[in-house]
Amino acid sequence: MLKAMLRKREQGFTLVELMIVVAIIGVLAALAIYGVSRYLKHSKTAEATRNLGSIETGSKNAFQQETDTSSAKDGTGPFKHVFCSDKALGDPKVPASVPAAQKIKVDPSLWSTETWKCLKFSINEPQFYSYGYTQAGEGTGATYTATAEGDLDGNTATSTFTLKGAGSPTGDAQRVGLSIVNEDE
Numbered sequence: 001m002l003k004a005m006l007r008k009r010e011q012g013f014t015l016v017e018l019m020i021v022v023a024i025i026g027v028l029a030a031l032a033i034y035g036v037s038r039y040l041k042h043s044k045t046a047e048a049t050r051n052l053g054s055i056e057t058g059s060k061n062a063f064q065q066e067t068d069t070s071s072a073k074d075g076t077g078p079f080k081h082v083f084c085s086d087k088a089l090g091d092p093k094v095p096a097s098v099p100a101a102q103k104i105k106v107d108p109s110l111w112s113t114e115t116w117k118c119l120k121f122s123i124n125e126p127q128f129y130s131y132g133y134t135q136a137g138e139g140t141g142a143t144y145t146a147t148a149e150g151d152l153d154g155n156t157a158t159s160t161f162t163l164k165g166a167g168s169p170t171g172d173a174q175r176v177g178l179s180i181v182n183e184d185e
Contacts, residue, residue: 041152041184048129048148048161049178051121055133055146056175058119059083059165063142063173081167083135083144084118093132093149101154103128128152129161142167143176152185159185 066079086092094110103126111122115133123131129150136143148161161183164176 052163060173080138082138093130100151157185
C-alpha cells in the first residue's frame, strides 16, 4: 500500500493543486498591477505638489520684501508687502491648455514674464500640468492662488491642485490651504 501511494505521488501534482497555485499567482499579480498603477499616478501628482511648493516659496519671498507701491515707482513709497503681480502674466496658465495623458515641453519664453521671474519659477523639463498664478490686495489683505491642472489619463477629467496664501500682520506670508480635486482622476 505504501508503494502504491509513493508511485501515485511520483506522477505529479493533481489538478486541484495546480489550480490553487494558479489562483494564488493570479491574486498576487492583480495586487501588483494595482500597486504599480497607483505608484505611477502618485509619481505624476508629485510634480504638481513640488512645483506649487516652489511657487509658494517665491510668493513668500516676494511678500517679505517691502515694495514701492507708488505710481512713479521712484523709491519714495509708500512701501507695502505685496505678492508678485499677475498683471504682466499674459496668459494666466502655462501652458494655456491642459496637457492630456502625456508630458509636454513648454516654450521657455512663456516663463519669462515678470510674474514668473518674480516668483523665480520656471520648468525646463516636460510637464504633466498647466500652472497658473493670481494675486490680489496688499499688506494683511494680500492673497495669492497658485494652481496646477492636469489630465493624467487623457479622459478630459482633470486633476486640480490649488494652493492659497495670504499676508499676515507680522509681514510674513502664510499658507491658507491646499485643495486637491481628483488627485488620481
